[in-house]
Amino acid sequence: MTPQEIVQALEGRGWAATIVSRSDVDDILDVDSEGLMKCVDGRPSSHAAMNGPKTLGGVYAIASMRGARDLEGLTQATRDVAAAGHVPSVHGDDHAQPPAMGCGYFKLWKTGKLADLAPEGGSSEGLPPGLEPPRYSAEEGSEAVRAAGGEYETLTGAHEEQEVIINLVDSTTFAPNADSQRFVVDAWVAEKFGVDPARYLTAAAKTVELLCEVRKARIIVD
Ligand code: ZN
Numbered sequence: 001m002t003p004q005e006i007v008q009a010l011e012g013r014g015w016a017a018t019i020v021s022r023s024d025v026d027d028i029l030d031v032d033s034e035g036l037m038k039c040v041d042g043r044p045s046s047h048a049a050m051n052g053p054k055t056l057g058g059v060y061a062i063a064s065m066r067g068a069r070d071l072e073g074l075t076q077a078t079r080d081v082a083a084a085g086h087v088p089s090v091h092g093d094d095h096a097q098p099p100a101m102g103c104g105y106f107k108l109w110k111t112g113k114l115a116d117l118a119p120e121g122g123s124s125e126g127l128p129p130g131l132e133p134p135r136y137s138a139e140e141g142s143e144a145v146r147a148a149g150g151e152y153e154t155l156t157g158a159h160e161e162q163e164v165i166i167n168l169v170d171s172t173t174f175a176p177n178a179d180s181q182r183f184v185v186d187a188w189v190a191e192k193f194g195v196d197p198a199r200y201l202t203a204a205a206k207t208v209e210l211l212c213e214v215r216k217a218r219i220i221v222d
Pocket residue numbers: 039040041056057058091102103104105106
């Protein structure tokens with residue numbers, strides 16, 4: 001997808017989107033192999049290594065987009081993320097019950113809310129297929145990721161995201177900012193893992209639409 005196509009797709013869902021050059025942002029970071037491949041969630045983390053790629057639910061992004069609905073597929077996704085040079089992770093938060101259900105993406109995927117990627121009240125005609133829910137619980141999932149060598153992080157506080165960053169600049173990311181929360185979708189990851197970028201970004205938009213009122217995106221280009 002070109003940046004312009006992403007803008008059009010988002011505008012079609014009622015969003016406002018702008019394209020911004022990486023030279024016009026001052027907080028873009030290079031991804032490091034010590035960094036967690038972690039959720040797009042903008043809340044502060046219990047973990048220090050924030051210079052890894054941000055994806056929908058961390059490892060769950062890869063499993064869900066592959067249509068891997070069992071623990072075996074999640075374990076394989078965890079190993080593939082590590083083999084690709086990132087620290088695999090999933091997360092919960094400090095108030096969900098059970099805590100591992102504190103990942104909004106996992107919760108939506110698990111409860112079948114992403115089985116259709118159409119905007120609320122809109123048509124799914126011409127949109128990519130949705131995501132069938134996993135057959136395991138949040139606790140089973142986070143346990144499997146840890147057993148395969150991944151990390152579990154706890155996010156704190158309330159969602160206060162004001163925008164979505166869709167980052168197309170290969171091997172870069174943005175760290176969570178407690179004073180100015182944003183969802184960070186490092187979209188370059190899709191291609192790296194053989195995931196259809198259009199389907200991935202449609203799932204990202206649908207996730208944000210179901211979680212909050214944010215309908216504003218900045219698309220970062222090289
Ligand atoms: Zn999450």
